[in-house]
Amino acid sequence: MPESYTIRPARPEDMPTMLEILKTVNMHHIPSPEMPELDWRCCFVAEIGDRVVGMSGYKILSATEGKTTLMAVLPEFRRWGIGRALQVKRMLILLDLDIRFLTTNADRPETIAWYKKYFGYQEIGTLPKEHEFGRPDVDCWTTLRTDLIAWNKAHKHE
Numbered sequence: 001m002p003e004s005y006t007i008r009p010a011r012p013e014d015m016p017t018m019l020e021i022l023k024t025v026n027m028h029h030i031p032s033p034e035m036p037e038l039d040w041r042c043c044f045v046a047e048i049g050d051r052v053v054g055m056s057g058y059k060i061l062s063a064t065e066g067k068t069t070l071m072a073v074l075p076e077f078r079r080w081g082i083g084r085a086l087q088v089k090r091m092l093i094l095l096d097l098d099i100r101f102l103t104t105n106a107d108r109p110e111t112i113a114w115y116k117k118y119f120g121y122q123e124i125g126t127l128p129k130e131h132e133f134g135r136p137d138v139d140c141w142t143t144l145r146t147d148l149i150a151w152n153k154a155h156k157h158e
């Protein structure tokens, strides 16, 4: 049975652990052209006891547009609903800030399917990677976009 986890805003001292988690999916190349920076002020972490096991981030692009930055859950803690909780958290905070549209780039087919299945995303295009980041065998991002107002109306969130 999954142990209970909590989601909380990241703190500066979480940065090394967030980078360790991102390293497990080859998304730790920061700063790089693909990810110039990771602002802990715009990140959430998932904790089990005092262990950080997952993270998600976001960025505000304009008064109506936001983008997700990075997200990963340690492989041994996946399929417990932690990724969903981290994703819902960043969607709700953007909605609170009156952001309506959220763009996400993903490269794993199972993750792309997951975003579309649960969070109202649609594929809007592809973007070549500037260098290796994430899955080494995939050289472009699939760009996804969701309407946060429509998603929020269609689902109930705790």
Ligand SMILES: CC(C)(COP(=O)(O)OP(=O)(O)OC[C@H]1O[C@@H](n2cnc3c(N)ncnc32)[C@H](O)[C@@H]1OP(=O)(O)O)[C@@H](O)C(=O)NCCC(=O)NCCS
Pocket: 002, 025, 070, 071, 072, 073, 074, 077, 078, 079, 080, 081, 082, 083, 084, 085, 104, 105, 106, 107, 108, 111, 114, 117
């Ligand atoms: C994408 C990612 C963050 C999802 O994290 P997660 O914690 O496994 O996410 P969830 O547990 O919420 O959902 C994953 C699956 O587990 C299922 N699940 C959730 N709780 C479950 C439970 N208690 N028992 C069984 N299955 C469960 C979900 O239904 C979902 O299945 P589906 O995709 O077949 O519908 C994680 O897979 C990851 O780190 N991937 C690699 C990096 C990556 O692609 N990051 C995104 C960058 S854009």
